[in-house]
Amino acid sequence: MADRNGVFMSNKQHIDHSIDAFNNNTAGETAKWQISNKNFTEGEKVQVYSVRLPNFSSGVTFSTNGELTSNGTISVSEVVVEIRNNSSSVLSLYGLTQGQPLDTITIERLANIGKTMVVLQTFTFNTCYLTKWAQEDDSVWISFSFEKISNTRITYGHDGNKIGNTATTYNVSTLESTQSAG
Numbered sequence: 084m085a086d087r088n089g090v091f092m093s094n095k096q097h098i099d100h101s102i103d104a105f106n107n108n109t110a111g112e113t114a115k116w117q118i119s120n121k122n123f124t125e126g127e128k129v130q131v132y133s134v135r136l137p138n139f140s141s142g143v144t145f146s147t148n149g150e151l152t153s154n155g156t157i158s159v160s161e162v163v164v165e166i167r168n169n170s171s172s173v174l175s176l177y178g179l180t181q182g183q184p185l186d187t188i189t190i191e192r193l194a195n196i197g198k199t200m201v202v203l204q205t206f207t208f209n210t211c212y213l214t215k216w217a218q219e220d221d222s223v224w225i226s227f228s229f230e231k232i233s234n235t236r237i238t239y240g241h242d243g244n245k246i247g248n249t250a251t252t253y254n255v256s257t258l259e260s261t262q263s264a265g
Contacts, residue, residue, distance in 0.1 A: 099109065116193070117191050118131050122162075129169065132167070135164075136206065137160045142158065157258065159255055163215075164225050165225075168223050185211040192204040201237070203236070206232065207232070210229060213227045214227055229254070230255055233251070233252040234248070
């Protein structure tokens with residue numbers, strides 16, 4: 084694993100580096116992330132070391148004369164998060180083995196504005212299924228699929244006060260998408 088300067092680190096060094104970055108973050112540095120779910124984090128917000136949010140791709144293809152040649156289905160990848168190997172990770176393994184959907188998983192992107200930690204972005208995933216669980220030393224990688232995603236970006240003024248947000252919601256099952264701003 085390499086840090087953002089290209090220096091290769093052991094997994095333990097990566098975790099220590101990630102914790103240090105989380106605890107000492109200032110504006111403009113690597114984002115801080117946290118995850119919560121009533122089942123495996125018991126409602127507590129747990130620090131995320133690494134996150135790979137879903138990729139969206141359109142199945143739209145066109146012929147050489149510009150005619151649509153596909154149905155335009157949207158495909159969405161799974162979400163992958165790395166958390167510390169603790170009680171939350173053990174409970175997440177139990178969730179995977181039970182095969183029952185989790186109601187909601189929330190991932191928040193945090194940043195400092197002045198000396199205040201604020202939520203910049205919130206991803207809310209509904210009807211989630213844990214699909215992979217892998218322990219690597221002191222961290223656990225968890226993957227999950229979902230039926231619905233909401234992505235809310237919160238905007239702050241120069242004074243640090245919240246001035247609004249923009250949101251998009253997409254339902255993978257119904258292929259319905261909505262947006263809002265406020």
